[in-house]
Amino acid sequence: MKTLLDPCCDRCTHTPETPCRDYVRCLTEGPICHDDPACKAEKQRLLKEIKPNEENQQIFVCTGTGCASCGAHNIVDSLNEEINHQGLANTVNVVPTGCHGFCEQGPTLIIEPRQILYTLVKPDDVAEIVQKEFVEGERVERLLYVDPLTNQPATTFANANFFAKQTRVVLNNCGFINPEKIEDYIARDGYKGLTNALQKMTPVEVIDEVKKSGLRGRGGAGFPTGLKWSFCRQAIGDKKYIICNADEGDPGAFMDRGVLEGDPHAVIEGMLIGAYAIGADEGYVYCRAEYPLAIKHLEIAIRQAEEVGLLGDNILNSGFNFHLFIRAGAGAFVCGEETALIASIEGKRGMPKVRPPFPAQSGLWGKPTNNNNVETWANVPHILRNGADRYAQFGTEKSKGTKIFALTGKVNNTGLAEVPMGMTLRDIIFDIGGGIQNGKKFKAVQIGGPSGGCLPDEMLDLQVDYDTLTKAGAMVGSGGLVVMDETTCMVDIARFFLNFSQSESCGKCTPCREGTKRMWEILDKITKGEGREEDLDTLEQLARVVKETSLCGLGQNAPNPVLSALKYFRHEFEAHIRDKNCPAHVCSALLTYRIDPDKCKKCGLCAKSCPAGCITGDKKTPYEIDATACIKCGTCAKVCKFGAVLRE
């Protein structure tokens, strides 16, 4: 069967060896080199097959890692089977896609062109969906998403608050194309940014355009991308490299995974544009090995781009060469730091190096190297396709464009949300995120991963942009947003993040290697009720030294969760130390379990389940816990059906 990528007739001469400069535009608007109504009609027909319309309805099934782990592939199989069974194969097309972003409600599927969103779909629901949607022209009401705030079902996905409040630039294709097909990407204007750059602009003009867009690095530091490119372009070297940092390691962050799984060509196109602007002919994507699906999709995408001549030599007959390779990381968080990442690509132990020299002067194998993260690269095609001005309409004065956040924790709508820079935390957490689970009270939001800070509710109206968050003691970071409710203990959470940082420290510099360990030990002591008043000063002073003297970003930012927790939640630390009390009832050493005799139904389940055998009672007397023998495991509270076991 003919695809969009096949030549329309013998007059088409495009191959990777004999590239045509108009190849990309030809596929969507062509043919360009000759005028033939038959060829044009054929191309339009093939395009129509890809894009959803009434004659070609499409079911976009999220098969990203989250939904795939909930059985999305079974749903794809069942849908295909049912559609064949109903004889709808010519009018309904099942498309396995990357992440829709709505992970909490997965597996999800979207039916186009009617924009119907079905959530928490199971293979058993498939027959009903096909029957109602494509035979009876009705909805399966019970699978529509009900907004927790309004209690109303969303009639289309765009009506759901989760999607309605987002501005999807980078995620525009995610969930609406098959990431394993380059033609899907091209049909949605893919590689047009590259075509513009190669055909109409000099490398310096490309850099100027990126500068004008105001794009800043999405990996955490927020360095202006265009400026970074210009450093590497100006560096002297016979060979230059570019790198895509896909070593996304923050707990609770999965933006880059979403982009690589759902729209790998956007990253490739961004890197092609960057390589052209910088003067590099070789690039590496350093992707963590724990993202097998991202690596698979990227491998397929690179192969397809090579097959049509969008990667390789003399791309689109411009004389520009670019070859792209993947390197899988071996699990070290610190390899997200660019000098450690470069060492890892070179086959060395991933340890950061002192700068200068900066990678722009001496990077991979000692050559000038430019490194941006996945999301930054994926922004670039939009800037070159639509122009810097259109891109810069989103965001604040100093933080332009959009940012993807990974919403996790105690929030209703776990998932990926792309919003314009400058949106408030409140809008992100309560409108898009749907508020706190189980009607609990919001306590804090950890923003920027293990290196970020915990912000309390009085900071909820902060605008999310690079400078505002840094001032508040947090950071945009890579975009992890971990929401905590009243049942989260801030001392315990600081200890959790410190445990992460200290075990992921590379061990090179003293303050990070030894200091994070000692910070963790002090926090551990406090959670066990063994903290002393002076510990807080020691902790704070140590945190500042680690922050000010560590070698790389990991150590410099590792104290942030502690410092921000001490700043905004000091009373919780003091309660642990002075009153030997954990206000959130989390720290087990500070808890006592007691059975409320009025609520106890004397069923004896707690006594049966208690591993310490310290609960006594019988059918006539309410059960009691012997506090001296209790090991505070919490089993009794978990098994009690009447809420009679109290944690105090």
Add this chain to the structure above:
Amino acid sequence: MEWITLSIDGRTVTVPKGTTVLEACRMNNIPIPTLCHDPELSNYGSCRMCIVEIEGMRNLPPSCVTQATQGMVVRTQTSKVRNARTTILELLVANHPLDCMTCQKMGDCALAEYAYEYRVTGEVFKGQRRELPLDDSNPFILRDPNKCILCGKCVRACEEIQGRSVLDFSFRGFNAQVGPAFNLPYSESECVFCGSCVSVCPVGALTEKKMVGQGRPWEVEKVQTTCPFCGTGCNFDLNVKDGKVIGVTSNPEAPVNGKALCVKGRFGMDLIHNSERLTTPLIKKDGEFVEATWDEAMDLVAQKLGEVKQEHGADAIAVLSSARCTNEENFLMQKLARAVIGTNNIDHCART
């Protein structure tokens, strides 16, 4: 040469362009503590002891890897800097055995020196310590990973001086340690026992095994000499206590070799006091070797060579010289062969 002027602790100093802040301080006798820095090795910037305050720079930059620039204003002894250094030392001491009384390095330990200067108590951070087995696998180097402060000098010395790359870091964070690949003992690794790692270790993690218990640094007289093992001409210090050589240590001022030595030069000096060592020439009389004076021995050799030359001609004699001799000695040997004996039969064991 381009010169730049900067201010350090209120003093105006001028240094060549390309100088680091640390070098600028040391050129002007401004003390900066360092544990991971060594002028013979690449700059690493890991111990963070050399941090200073520099106007306009965020955080506390390490002076060893910060280039001095025109007009830079540096402060090396502010309370902020000293407090941070004290905290870093407290962190190092908290994870370091305090058995200094019996430590071979006592009196020559950089960590102890700075801990004393900065009044570090070791009481601030009490917690887990590394507990790793000693590497006692070989006759030359004693490795105590618990005393290691992970400055990485040995790793760089092995790679940059000796070109062996036997040592590297392994594990992460608090569990990070230095050692040969797969945590093998030195004896099973590719180590050639040049001891460059020992020569740079600032603490008692790497020590010369044969010197353990033989003398304290302040009891030892250091006598600079040239190694007798080969013609390279390496210099080192004989460590002499009570008239007896107890070992060899590198002399950083050695013009030929710096701190580098080979296994023979560094660890082979026990021959000096070996009871089986020949101390006089021996002449075989009636099938037995008998001690003789140098004059007797020389006379005998001259007489025998003269007889051979007279009976069979000069070309019946061949002279073989040694790579253990210096160039000058080898030159004299060929002079002896050609001018005195009268033959061109002169060769050398290192000629291939």
